[in-house]
Amino acid sequence: MPAVLDIHDITVAYQRKPVLWDVDLTIEQPQLAAIIGPNGAGKSTLIKAVLGLVPTASGSVQVFGQSVAQMRKRIGYVPQRESVDWDFPVSVLDVVLMGTYGQLGLFRRPGTAQWRFAHECLAKVGLESFANRQIGQLSGGQQQRVFLARALAQQADIYFMDEPMAGVDAATERIIFELLKELRAGGKTIVAVHHDLRTVPHYFDYVALLNVRLVASGPTEQTFTEENLRKTYGGRLALLDAAGDALQAGSARP
């Protein structure tokens, strides 16, 4: 069986300054995978490069053994919450419905089946009662859940998520994590940029440490080590202390 995700020698540069440099990353089996690394490590850029949203200087990507262009309908995307204008005149349900646009393709309009499905996806993130609200009236955590509901509506097999837990409260974080776990149990792969080192061992079973170059990748237990973190984050000790606590707490966390 072809690997779920095979990133080969991706290089991205802005004006010759490398943002990603010869990054190789292969995820063989469906995983709940985290991409971690310091600010400016190119975490979001890696996701965007895979999806073709930023031009790459070199490299190739295969998803389920085929090019990304051929696999678009099996790929889901959750952009950073700040990337859109929440003042836009659409309802919560409208945004979730956009998840069905990929399967619909150009020109075809969403019908009853898509509306019903969008409602179901919204119910899964617990925001049914907000369906007709304008999206700007939601809290940050709720907006993040709307984006997640839109991703569910994509019915993809591999999801790329850019900081799905950034700026959300602990309760929302738990709801999101439960959803990711459920997706994973359904055989899906999630590749998420994650910023909170303390929760990595608890939430993710696969981890890729990135700092312009790929430092290490593999199952969290073997890869999320102090040595690898030191290589990735350099001298940023405060972060490493937090990570050390997380390592000690390990899977003992609730």
Place this chain on the structure above:
Amino acid sequence: MMLPYNTLVVLSGVGLLGASAGLVGAFAVLRKRSLTGDALAHAALPGLCIAFLLLGERNLTAMLLGALASGVLGNMVIAALVRWTRVKEDAAIGTVLGGFFGLGVVLVTGIQHMSSTGSKAGLDSYILGKTAGMTAGDVYLILAASVACLAVVLLLFKEFKLIAFDGDFARSLGWPVYGLDLLLMTLVAVAVVIGLPAVGVVLMAALLIMPAAAARFWTERLGRMLALSGAFGLAIGVIGTSISATFAVMPAGPIIVLTGTAFFLVSMLAGTKRGVVAQSLRHRKFRRDLAERRLLRAALEVSKLSGNATFTRDDLRQRFVTTSAELERALDDAIRHGAIEPCSSGTYRLSSEGKLRAVEIARGHRLWEALLVEYPELASSVADLGSVSITPHVPSEVVEDLTARLRAAGEWPELAP
């Protein structure tokens, strides 16, 4: 009343023009490209003049094609400046817009003084617009362009909506976002160019932006905003033209745009969703509701203390510390809603209906308070002061848990015996 044929032609022409500018402009505004329309309009002037010079006569179609060509060229120069130099977009737009427009004015003035044909060409009317000379042929051209704009917007509504809201997501679906953007900008260019004769290059962009900006105050839905923006554009065109017809010495563009300004101002004040008045009314109503709820809670507490369940204003003031004006208003509201009944000599009591309502409010309040203490993280994301009950906002197990805690602590509000 029968309108003269010429008036009818002009009214329908400018009306259609306004409608398509409003429709297309709404997407341009939402995609944050409204200044592109402004640059396009100003940059169109030299092309228009050059087309006239090449043909040696006033042929509207050819001149508008020339306008379109130089408008598009202007925008390409802007894109190139942003892409290849360190000039930022706003500076690039300002520079190109000014340069092209300056060249256009020089050409217009040159043509005016050139020969007998030049002075009759009336090219200066393209700067600030003129509706009087519009012919049936011009209206057909505008009609065709408007129908085309409408058809494309209807066909690609879902696509334009997505690229305007979340372009990266659209790209992740493999959609040709660049092509769709180009198509949208083409529609903007068409709407701008057909509007040049009537409104003029200086103010055409306003006709693109104002209907959309005004429509936004009335709705939170894209479909409705587009329809409304189109309707506003139509009305602005028709009304503006009618007014300018009675002031023949004035150029048409400024009159039409001032009409648009009036639409915008009225919408800004009176718009039902985002208008200033509606918002302050909503805020006032929220405050009054909140005050009435606090008053009823206070009334519930003080009525339990007195033997006959009556209370005075001063009793209320003990529990509900606020300005006298707010207390009076809340009391008036509660009496008007039948929750509180006046008794003899300055005393009041809760009506039977008021008691039920007060208990419901008190319970809701206790539950919100308890939620903030026991589930702070959940509370911070769901807390809603506008809602009496927490039930629609939190899972039922949480409500049951909180209720049980409050009962155990003897803090669960009960009906007075």
